[in-house]
Amino acid sequence: MSSTEAMTVPTVTGTKLRAEHVSMTFKRDGKSTPVLDDINLDVQDGEFICLVGPSGCGKSTLLNTMAGFLSPTSGAVRIDGEVVQRPDPRRIFVFQERGVFPWLTVEGNIGFGLFRLPRVEQKQRIAHYVKMVGLEGFEEAYPSELSGGMKQRLEVARALAVNPDMLFLDEPFGALDSITRLVMRGELLRIWEAERKTIIFVTHDIDEAVQLADRVVVLSARPATIQQIVNIDIAHPRDISSARYLELRDGILQQIGLAHKV
Amino acid sequence: MNTLTEPRKWEKYFWPVLVMALFLALWHYSVVWTATKIFPSPLEVEKGLIELLRKHVLWGDIIDSLRRVAISFGAAALLGIPIGLTLGWYPAADQVVNPVMQILRPISPIAWIPVAIIFFGVGDKAAIFLIFLGAYFPIVVACVSGVSNVPSMYRRAGRNFGLSPAQILAKVVFPAALPRILMGLRIALGIAWLVVVAAEMIAVDSGLGYLVIDSRNSGKRYDLVVAAMLLIGVIGLILDLGFRQLEKIKSVRWGFGNES
Numbered sequence: 001m002s003s004t005e006a007m008t009v010p011t012v013t014g015t016k017l018r019a020e021h022v023s024m025t026f027k028r029d030g031k032s033t034p035v036l037d038d039i040n041l042d043v044q045d046g047e048f049i050c051l052v053g054p055s056g057c058g059k060s061t062l063l064n065t066m067a068g069f070l071s072p073t074s075g076a077v078r079i080d081g082e083v084v085q086r087p088d089p090r091r092i093f094v095f096q097e098r099g100v101f102p103w104l105t106v107e108g109n110i111g112f113g114l115f116r117l118p119r120v121e122q123k124q125r126i127a128h129y130v131k132m133v134g135l136e137g138f139e140e141a142y143p144s145e146l147s148g149g150m151k152q153r154l155e156v157a158r159a160l161a162v163n164p165d166m167l168f169l170d171e172p173f174g175a176l177d178s179i180t181r182l183v184m185r186g187e188l189l190r191i192w193e194a195e196r197k198t199i200i201f202v203t204h205d206i207d208e209a210v211q212l213a214d215r216v217v218v219l220s221a222r223p224a225t226i227q228q229i230v231n232i233d234i235a236h237p238r239d240i241s242s243a244r245y246l247e248l249r250d251g252i253l254q255q256i257g258l259a260h261k262v
Numbered sequence: 263m264n265t266l267t268e269p270r271k272w273e274k275y276f277w278p279v280l281v282m283a284l285f286l287a288l289w290h291y292s293v294v295w296t297a298t299k300i301f302p303s304p305l306e307v308e309k310g311l312i313e314l315l316r317k318h319v320l321w322g323d324i325i326d327s328l329r330r331v332a333i334s335f336g337a338a339a340l341l342g343i344p345i346g347l348t349l350g351w352y353p354a355a356d357q358v359v360n361p362v363m364q365i366l367r368p369i370s371p372i373a374w375i376p377v378a379i380i381f382f383g384v385g386d387k388a389a390i391f392l393i394f395l396g397a398y399f400p401i402v403v404a405c406v407s408g409v410s411n412v413p414s415m416y417r418r419a420g421r422n423f424g425l426s427p428a429q430i431l432a433k434v435v436f437p438a439a440l441p442r443i444l445m446g447l448r449i450a451l452g453i454a455w456l457v458v459v460a461a462e463m464i465a466v467d468s469g470l471g472y473l474v475i476d477s478r479n480s481g482k483r484y485d486l487v488v489a490a491m492l493l494i495g496v497i498g499l500i501l502d503l504g505f506r507q508l509e510k511i512k513s514v515r516w517g518f519g520n521e522s
Contacts, residue, residue, distance in 0.1 A: 067422075069418060086421075087418070087421050087422040088422075088424070089422065089423050089424040092422055092423070093418070093419075093422050095415050095419075098413075098415070099415050099416075099419055101416065101419075101434070101437070101438075102516035102517075103437040103438065103440070103513040103514065103516065104437075104513070112419075112423060112433075113423035113424070115429075116424075142512055142513075142515075142516065143516070144515070144516045162423060
């Protein structure tokens with residue numbers, strides 16, 4: 001196999017997503033603001049990537065570009081070798097829990113993306129994912145009757161139900177209280193281990209990133225460049241008081257320029 | 263009464279009934295003390311009501327008024343909802359149409375009476391046209407604001423799951439805007455009930471509005487005038503309470519801020 005072939009058919013190498021020289025400039029009132037500056041990143045199939053960086057650095061912009069909601073000013077994002085041009089049901093973007101539809105029940109929300117499937121299969125998938133995210137007994141409930149954590153699980157279930165091969169999560173647990181957030185991290189890892197989707201997860205919480213990711217991508221302040229990519233070489237379940245965990249976390253904190261003393 | 267403490271069950275009924283009784287007493291004694299020969303007392307109004315019921319004209323008038331409101335309100339909703347949704351969906355179209363709408367909207371349907379009579383002559387059609395005008399604009403405005411206020415992340419989710427634009431409108435934007443649309447319909451129904459009375463005074467010879475003006479014109483029967491007024495109030499209240507039942511439907515209740 002020649003090297004050019006490997007470039008055009010990245011699936012052979014197990015690459016799911018490839019960002020090639022992605023730059024993004026927002027133009028507003030005749031002023032242009034560079035947000036992303038020459039981002040190059042390879043994400044392997046089934047990998048869990050966390051994007052971290054100072055607030056306002058362009059993490060969400062990068063995620064939106066990867067998901068096809070924004071087009072880069074230059075460069076391209078390729079998924080399975082194809083340039084991403086628009087959002088696609090094969091990769092679902094998960095917002096904070098406010099993204100669930102308040103006019104649909106739990107079942108209605110999970111079944112939202114399944115309109116092309118026969119009814120029997122819809123029912124099976126809904127039942128499967130209701131169970132997977134632990135919402136049994138709430139099938140007929142409306143989001144207003146659910147807690148924040150339940151709504152977030154519902155949104156993840158809605159995304160998983162269409163059997164995507166990638167999930168983009170934009171600070172999904174940001175609005176939850178710290179206990180629920182811890183529980184949700186465990187739930188997400190459990191689901192990821194069961195389904196092995198490729199996950200790209202934006203967070204401003206360094207601990208969250210080190211607890212979840214295979215690799216943590218550290219972005220600089222705006223315009224964002226990739227400052228460092230940190231391999232988290234600790235097996236799950238991770239001991240968050242182990243020396244290696246603390247070393248990796250402190251390394252990232254230092255990289256971002258934060259002292260680890262409050 | 264303290265606003266922080268939940269009112270007790272008997273209080274919920276006792277105070278409103280007391281105020282009602284005070285209102286009737288004030289009315290009664292004002293009539294007695296001023297010794298007016300024109301304005302009726304509550305008791306005379308009650309007798310007037312019974313007289314109207316005995317003559318069997320009342321039901322006919324009520325049904326005629328309700329029929330006119332139903333036709334006009336129905337037409338306003340049938341036309342206003344699709345137009346409002348379209349304008350909300352295409353902001354460019356809204357910008358083009360908006361100036362004309364904003365000029366027409368504040369014109370009271372009463373001001374349209376002469377025009378309505380030129381178009382439709384004196385009769386049912388003119389009355390229905392006037393009520394339609396009153397109901398149409400609040401419905402369109404509610405639909406436009408309902409659609410343009412749908413959070414963008416709902417539309418994004420729709421796109422992400424592979425819905426076509428038509429599907430996004432039907433499955434995402436419409437249900438998301440529905441609470442606001444219902445609020446607009448409720449306002450429109452209230453206005454329709456206000457306008458039907460005015461329209462019936464001028465354009466037709468049946469209905470509660472006609473009953474008011476006819477009772478005055480044929481023999482200055484102010485007991486019947488006030489009886490008809492009270493009936494208009496009570497029916498208006500029933501219509502509004504009836505419409506509010508729609509807010510309890512579970513797929514729209516989230517939009518009304520009274521979820522448990």
